[in-house]
Amino acid sequence: MEILPGPLLSMINTPADLKKLGKEQLHQVCDELRQYIIDVVSVHGGHFAASLGVVELTTALHYVYNTPYDQLVWDVGHQAYGHKILTGRKDKFPTNRKYGGLSGFPKRSESEYDTFGVGHSSTSISAALGMAMAARYKGEDRKSVAVIGDGSMTAGMAFEAMNHAGVADADVLIILNDNCMSIDPNVGALKEYLTDITTSQTYNKLKDDVWNALGKLPIGKNFTREMASKLEHSIKGMVSKSSNLFEALNIRYFGPIDGHNITKLVDTLQDLRNIPGPKLLHVITVKGKGYELAEKDQTKWHAPGLFDKITGEIYKKKFDTPQPPKYQDVFGHTILEMAEKNDKIFGITPAMPSGSSLKIMMDKMPNRAIDVGICEQHAVTVSAGLATQGMRVFCNIYSSFMQRAYDQVVHDVAIQKLPVVLCLDRAGLVGEDGPTHHGAYDIPYMRCIPNLIVSSPMNESELRNLMYTAQLESTKLPFVIRYPRGEGVMPEWRTELKEVKIGTGRKLKDGEEIAILSLGHPGNFAAAAIREVKQYGINTAHYDMRFVKPLDETMLHEVFSRYDKVITVEDGTVVGGFGSAILEFMAQNGYQAQVKMLGIPDRIVEHGTLKELHRECGYDTQGIVDTIKELMKEKVSVSLMQ
The missing domain is CATH 3.40.50.970 (Thiamin diphosphate (ThDP)-binding fold, Pyr/PP domains)
Known part of the structure; x- marks a missing residue:
């Protein structure tokens, strides 16, 4: 069933289309954007609650800023689904995270609107600051904005970047998206500090009252922005510690404001766009906003998989027999x-x-x-x-x-x-x-x-x-x-705990002519491949090495003394990995054998299901079968002729 966006959203293919709308229409855009994310993710999967929480912020940023000329950097990027939809990828959004489809994170090669590739936390401020410094050097009136969550703010890199931003004399806006969550609830003193900011009613009320009063006074042109700024600092110093952390770093602090009030966001961003230098806008949002179940259990709905958007039932595969655990x-x-x-x-x-x-x-x-x-x-x-x-x-x-x-x-x-x-x-x-x-x-x-x-x-x-x-x-x-992501192979896994002699492997199967040395979970792929090639009369030995350091040298001496064809299998890069360690042993000990290394190739592997990626990289069961048959092609040919 085709999933269609709402009437306003269907007309938006770029931020330029968004800017053609009146401010009063942005509420409907946000409603339609939120619903489209719910519709697609419920059917196709992906991260969920984080993008719902920044729908209004995303819309406001693209409405106010001149993207992609102005540089917008998302921290981590799992909250950037709305950003992708508004920047020309609406029709492709159902392919999100699928093999050959859109990436689940911003990616420079995917769109000019994705100014910086992300996936790990706490990089956005550094990247945006670098962009702002380049703009200043080149004399460009280009704005740089970093959107970072309160969870990512706990990382040292974020503090390092702010420490530099305060003295870099660069025009960068840091938007602190504060929802008290990363994937799990946030911890630490920073969380308590931000809570103090958001709950300091005395400070927030007094600040509003003073500015309202100033608006009614005949203060005239002699009341400069510098005087207003000093008054604001005085208010903060009198009643709250809220601004000390950021402003001590020479970063002007604004907020906190409601991150779901699109009108307030647009007005605030328009004002901040004209204020030079490093500044931080503190925005309060609710992770999972607009989907009640996600608001109530934000960890569960961070990336729930497929679900019924009406009932909230998360679909799980049903099996007649016990399944292996993760x-x-x-x-x-x-x-x-x-x-x-x-x-x-x-x-x-x-x-x-x-x-x-x-x-x-x-x-x-x-x-x-x-x-x-x-x-x-x-x-x-x-x-x-x-x-x-x-x-x-x-x-x-x-x-x-x-x-x-x-x-x-x-x-x-x-x-x-x-x-x-x-x-x-x-x-x-x-x-x-x-x-x-x-x-x-x-x-x-x-x-x-x-x-x-x-x-x-x-x-x-x-x-x-x-x-x-x-x-x-x-x-x-x-x-x-x-150990890998996902399920193992043993439904009855609560086995007796036993000591393993460090640096020893296991010989799982004896064989003739050819041996497989595996490390970790791919050993299960190897075992399945060995069973499959028996039909060709190939009797393959199998060794689960278990340790890559120290190697089981006694076992390796046995392998290279008996077999002149060896396959190594690992779930890691073949460059410098387990297979390389085996080759080093072989060379250092004067052995000669034909060795084929299977694992992750020397290139960036994109996204897809595990089965699709294992197949692409050639170390799934079929890939190992193909390698055995290649090394033993004479025996395979004889078998096929019989």
Whole structure:
């Protein structure tokens, strides 16, 4: 069924069309835009509540600013669906996050209106400031606007950018979209600080009263903007601490204002457009605005999947038999199980308690399972600090987010040999979130660091055993456990916790002529491929290496002594990854074999379902079958002739 936009929205193909409307028509545009997002996402999936919360803000920005000449930068970008719809991608919006379709995030190669590619948090102010500095240097009257959520403001990069903006003498507007949420509820002192701003009725009422009174006084032309600004500062200083943080950084603070009042937003943005220098507009919004269920449970409706827009029923696949759990849930239940027996275990996550399933432990042990906010660097180093005091810390960070804390892994963990357990969720390809979220690089960037143990489980039981091994007192080094997004393979996954000898793999199947060495979950693809090629008389050996550092050298000596054809399979980049480690071993030990490396190729992989991306990259079951047949083509030919 074709999903059609409302009558006004159907006429808007660019912001130029939006500007042709009267201000009084913008309410209807917002209603139609919100409904169109609900209609499409309910049927096709995607992020949901965040875009609903900024419908009015999005509309006002494109109505007031001269985009794309004026530069609009969205932080993270999962809230930019309305932006995409208003900037020429309305008809393609149902392809959002689908293979070959629109990206779920702003992307420079997709549209001139997407001024900066995003996906991770807290980059918008830095990018917009750089654009503003370039405009000043080139003598252009080009405006730069960064839209950043209060959750993203907790990251150090946002503070670094504001610190620079205050002295850069650049014309940049920071819009603080304050909804008290990132994906999960925000935490930390900044949240309390912003709450103080928004609830300081004394300050807000007095400010309004004073400006209203000034409007009635015959103050004349001698009352300058500078005098008005000094009076405003005096009011703030008398009754509230609300402006101190931003204005201490030399960033003029405006607000807070209602982010769902389109008229107020347009008027305010028009005024701010004419005020030079760095400034911040504090906008209060409701995540999920306009869809009651999303307003009430914003975490659940962040990205709910497909749902019935009338009843709110979220569609879930129904199965006749028990299904495997998600790896993240195995982590969440297992850390709680171990923490109940080991009072030294802590869990740390940078703002992903639901996504990582650490929330399972947080609900039972809030003093030992801690969300530190969007602060990956801090998450690693605070884990290191806990480890110096004998705690066994599981620091759970998505693989692509761990890239932001690399220095801390090297400097604060590895050099000091602190036994922090770094759990890299979403390792490998992640599907519809695309290239900003693919965990493609953690094997190379972790295995090159001395003192690290780097592992990856093939199934749920192996994940439990690696976690159990990592928390033992006998484990003295930092321990990396990488596992993928999505479901495992074991419906009955609550197996007995067993210690794994560090640096040992498992021989799953003996064979002849050819062997597969797999790391992590793709070992299941390999096992299926091995079963399939039996019809050609090919008897393939299979080794689950389990550790990429240290490698099981005893097992590798066996492999290269017996097999002259070897396939490596991994859910990570083949450049410097697991396959490269195998080639290094082979070269260093004087072996010769024909080795084929399967994994993520040396290019940016776009978005799509996991099955589509695994197929594209050639390391799904069929890709492994094809590789085996290629290496064993003589045997395949003989089999087909019989």
